[in-house]
Structures are given as C-alpha cells and as structure tokens.
Amino acid sequence: EVQLVESGGGVVRPGGSLRLSCAASGFTFDDYGMSWVRQVPGKGLEWVSAINGNGRTIGYGDSVKGRFTISRDNAKNSLFLQMNGLRAEDTALYYCARDGGYSGYIDAWGQGTLVTVSS
Amino acid sequence: DIQMTQSPSSLSASVGDRVTITCRASQSIDRYLNWYQQKPGKAPKLLIYVSSNLQSGVPSRFSGSGSGTDFTLTISSLQPEDFATYFCQQSYSPPRTFGGGTKVEIK
Numbered sequence: 601e602v603q604l605v606e607s608g609g610g611v612v613r614p615g616g617s618l619r620l621s622c623a624a625s626g627f628t629f630d631d632y633g634m635s636w637v638r639q640v641p642g643k644g645l646e647w648v649s650a651i652n653g654n655g656r657t658i659g660y661g662d663s664v665k666g667r668f669t670i671s672r673d674n675a676k677n678s679l680f681l682q683m684n685g686l687r688a689e690d691t692a693l694y695y696c697a698r699d700g701g702y703s704g705y706i707d708a709w710g711q712g713t714l715v716t717v718s719s
Numbered sequence: 720d721i722q723m724t725q726s727p728s729s730l731s732a733s734v735g736d737r738v739t740i741t742c743r744a745s746q747s748i749d750r751y752l753n754w755y756q757q758k759p760g761k762a763p764k765l766l767i768y769v770s771s772n773l774q775s776g777v778p779s780r781f782s783g784s785g786s787g788t789d790f791t792l793t794i795s796s797l798q799p800e801d802f803a804t805y806f807c808q809q810s811y812s813p814p815r816t817f818g819g820g821t822k823v824e825i826k
Contacts, residue, residue: 635815645755645763645806645817659813662720695762703769704810705753709762 602626602708604696609713616686620713622679622696630654630674633699635706636681638692638715646692649681650699663689686717721745721809725818731826738794740821742807745788751811752790754783757820758803766805767792797823 608620620636635650649660649670658670669682679696693712700707722745732738742752750770755763765774767783770790780795794801802825807818 644820645757645808647808647813647815647817650813650815661814700765700768703751704815705765705768705808706755706763707765707768707774709764711762 602698604698604708604710606694606696606710606713609694609715611716611718612686613719614687614717616717617682617684618686618715620681620683620694620696620715622710624677624679624696624698627698629672629677633657633704634672634679635697635699636670636679637695637697637706637709638690639695639712640692648694650704651679683715686715688717691715691717720814721748721812721816723807723809723816723818725805725807725821727821728819729822729824731824732797733826734797734799736797736826738797738801738823740792740805740807740823742785742790742792742818743788744790744809744811747787748809748811750786751809752783752785753808753810754781754792755806755808756801756803757806763806794823 603625605623630653633652636648651670667685671680695712696710697706698708724743754767757763771783782793804820804822
C-alpha cells in the first residue's frame with residue numbers, strides 16, 4: 601500500500617523558515633516524481649513544486665519561486681520542502697503527493713501537514 | 720502560466736442525476752487534463768487522468784472527455800458518495816495549475 605506521511609508543519613512568524621518532510625513507503629520511491637500541493641482550508645488546490653525521480657528536474661509555482669526549495673533523498677525514501685521567507689499567504693495545508701507517470705497527474709496523496717504563518 | 724476555469728463553481732443535484740462539470744484552459748493543453756474528487760477533511764483522490772483515462776478502482780459512472788482547451792467530467796448517475804468537490808488540473812506544462820473547484824451538493 602502506498603503511504604505518504606508528512607511532518608514538519610507548525611506555526612512560524614512571517615519571514616521565518618520551515619522544513620517539511622514526507623516519508624514514503626509501499627512503492628519504489630526513485631521510480632516516481634513527487635510533488636507538493638497546498639490548500640488553504642476550505643479553498644482550492646495550489647501546485648507548489650515537483651521533482652522527478654532522480655532529482656534533476658524541478659519546477660516551482662510562481663508564488664514560491666526563489667523562496668522554497670524541493671529536494672529528495674532516495675536512499676531514505678523521503679521528500680522535503682525547505683520554505684524560507686514565509687508569508688501569511690503561505691498559510692495552508694501542505695500535501696505530499698506522488699506523480700503517477702510522465703503525464704504529471706497525481707495518483708497518491710498524504711494527509712497533509714498544516715503550516716501557519718502568523719505574528 | 721496556464722489558467723484553468725471550472726464551471727459551475729457549485730451545483731445542486733439529486734441522486735440518480737447526470738452531472739456534467741466543465742474545465743477550460745487558457746491555452747491548448749492537448750489532453751493533459753486530470754480530475755480529482757475531494758471530500759471534507761480528506762486528501763484529493765484521482766478520478767480521471769489524461770482527459771479520459773479512468774483511474775483504477777474508480778466507478779465507471781465517472782467519465783472524462785475533451786482535448787485542446789475544453790474538457791468535461793461526467794457522472795452518469797449521481798450516487799450519495801459522490802457529493803464532494805471536484806477539481807481539474809492541467810499537467811501539460813509547469814506550473815501544473817488547478818481549476819477553482821466545483822462543489823456538488825445534495826438537492
């Protein structure tokens with residue numbers, strides 16, 4: 601069974617930093633691209649970032665480019681999101697997600713970790 | 720960036736109704752359009768990928784169609800467990816933008 605378990609969320613002041621982690625199990629981790637998607641509770645979904653299986657191809661949404669960094673450790677079946685320069689508008693539930701194939705759809709999701717940016 | 724526009728933003732329907740949700744892209748995305756279902760307090764779930772491919776385990780009452788800029792998700796006979804919010808997403812080019820969502824409510 602595919603499992604994605606996020607951690608690292610919490611409350612942080614504006615301008616602060618946070619590092620999210622995602623522990624993956626139930627599949628061959630380095631065979632899959634991975635993504636982060638966020639959602640303000642009660643609102644829509646926003647694609648944040650993605651990384652391919654070998655970590656060499658990376659993309660970011662415009663709202664986080666230059667502030668967030670995605671990475672992965674295939675030896676530890678883990679995905680990360682380093683978030684710097686946090687703003688109030690980054691407050692959201694952050695989902696770790698698996699890319700289902702080369703077509704870029706997401707076929708597995710974690711339960712999310714909540715990030716709150718507030719003074 | 721490619722903008723995705725879903726309509727309607729919400730709808731009321733009865734069990735057994737045929738429901739259609741549309742998604743329009745601001746430019747051609749070939750067939751790289753995916754549909755997700757989300758229930759309150761839960762993570763989204765993949766229903767349809769690359770316009771018309773039914774994800775494993777998803778009931779056949781769900782279907783998708785379209786190419787270019789216009790896409791449709793159809794639920795042929797709405798069931799009680801289908802009341803949820805539905806999102807489209809383009810995966811043609813990054814950023815892989817989502818539509819704003821369509822909330823399907825009980826009439």
